Amino acid sequence: MKLTALVLVVFMAIAGSAFAADTSVTAAAKGSFPSGTNFNGISISGLQIAAGDLIWGDGSGAEGKLTIALIGTTPLGLQQTINLNADVTGAQRTSANVVVISGTGTLDMGDGTAAVTVPVIATITTDSNNLGTVGLTIGATTLPASTIGDGSMAIDDLTP
Amino acid sequence: MGHQTHVRWAVWGVTVVLAFAMVTPAAYASDKPRVEAAGWYFGTSIMTNNQEIKIGVTGKCDRGGTFCSGGHDLGRFEYFNTVTGLRVHGKINTIQFHPQSCPNVPLDSTFPAVTVNGSCDDGSCSFAADLVDGGNRKNQMGDWVCNVNVAGQNKSHALVPAENEDAQRLQKGEIKIRDYQP
Numbered sequence: 268m269k270l271t272a273l274v275l276v277v278f279m280a281i282a283g284s285a286f287a288a289d290t291s292v293t294a295a296a297k298g299s300f301p302s303g304t305n306f307n308g309i310s311i312s313g314l315q316i317a318a319g320d321l322i323w324g325d326g327s328g329a330e331g332k333l334t335i336a337l338i339g340t341t342p343l344g345l346q347q348t349i350n351l352n353a354d355v356t357g358a359q360r361t362s363a364n365v366v367v368i369s370g371t372g373t374l375d376m377g378d379g380t381a382a383v384t385v386p387v388i389a390t391i392t393t394d395s396n397n398l399g400t401v402g403l404t405i406g407a408t409t410l411p412a413s414t415i416g417d418g419s420m421a422i423d424d425l426t427p
Numbered sequence: 428m429g430h431q432t433h434v435r436w437a438v439w440g441v442t443v444v445l446a447f448a449m450v451t452p453a454a455y456a457s458d459k460p461r462v463e464a465a466g467w468y469f470g471t472s473i474m475t476n477n478q479e480i481k482i483g484v485t486g487k488c489d490r491g492g493t494f495c496s497g498g499h500d501l502g503r504f505e506y507f508n509t510v511t512g513l514r515v516h517g518k519i520n521t522i523q524f525h526p527q528s529c530p531n532v533p534l535d536s537t538f539p540a541v542t543v544n545g546s547c548d549d550g551s552c553s554f555a556a557d558l559v560d561g562g563n564r565k566n567q568m569g570d571w572v573c574n575v576n577v578a579g580q581n582k583s584h585a586l587v588p589a590e591n592e593d594a595q596r597l598q599k600g601e602i603k604i605r606d607y608q609p
Contacts (some may be wrong), residue, residue, distance in 0.1 A: 296507060317465040321463060397516055417582055418481060
């Protein structure tokens with residue numbers, strides 16, 4: 268009887284994870300970085316983000332797109348926009364309002380140098396106003412979290 | 428047959444049913460038509476002239492075919508005009524995958540497109556758009572939005588005039604339609 272109960276518990280746990288809902292991650296927003304934020308020698312003040320990503324409820328992975336622009340200023344005082352266009356290949360929903368998505372992106376520094384391919388990790392945290400924060404790791408550089416000030420972001424279950 | 432035996436049979440019965448359900452590839456199969464879009468474009472309509480508009484969309488049609496409606500499992504949308512402040516976000520209510528048919532998009536009907544319609548969860552906004560996947564960006568065709576119609580509020584929940592767009596190429600980002608090809 269104990270063995271039967273144990274088998275049932277294990278199956279219920281596995282089945283529970285298999286039947287978890289897919290997750291949608293969407294964003295169309297802009298935000299700001301703390302003063303003093305730098306990326307590759309450029310002082311960064313603003314973030315722009317668009318996202319459309321699906322995380323499969325059965326744990327088999329994630330897919331989607333992540334588009335980022337970092338608004339910065341060169342040491343000479345000229346505005347420079349750094350663009351990052353990423354394919355999302357993995358993601359974890361660590362809580363109801365937090366996802367960590369990862370993938371590979373094309374990084375264009377916006378200074379005429381050739382674009383390069385980099386790994387990207389984005390931690391999206393939403394609040395009750397559909398704003399929140401975005402943390403980014405681009406290549407080997409981890410930026411401080413950007414506070415989203417306008418637009419919207421959402422992390423939702425896709426339940427039938 | 429004792430009570431304990433009945434329970435044992437019942438438990439094993441539930442286990443077998445769950446095992447069958449788990450191997451049935453219906454609930455989360457990722458081989459059905461779906462779309463993911465993230466990027467921005469510059470508007471050219473009277474209401475949005477030269478304004479930067481960001482979109483983020485997920486959509487999927489798991490129930491078979493190329494049209495799905497109802498439920499909360501079809502996807503989500505975000506739309507944000509960085510100048511007017513119009514921002515809408517909510518759930519997709521209908522999704523229809525079809526060959527590209529927007530007259531002002533320079534892609535023929537061999538390219539996949541999808542029409543999505545959505546509304547805010549509280550009913551305070553509406554969103555409709557065609558999303559066209561022009562394929563790999565390297566081919567220079569780009570991805571397009573067309574037939575965009577959006578109504579809603581800004582961050583302060585004040586009504587903002589509705590916005591529409593005939594056809595625009597994404598300046599940044601990408602639209603990806605998977606497992607649907609006309």
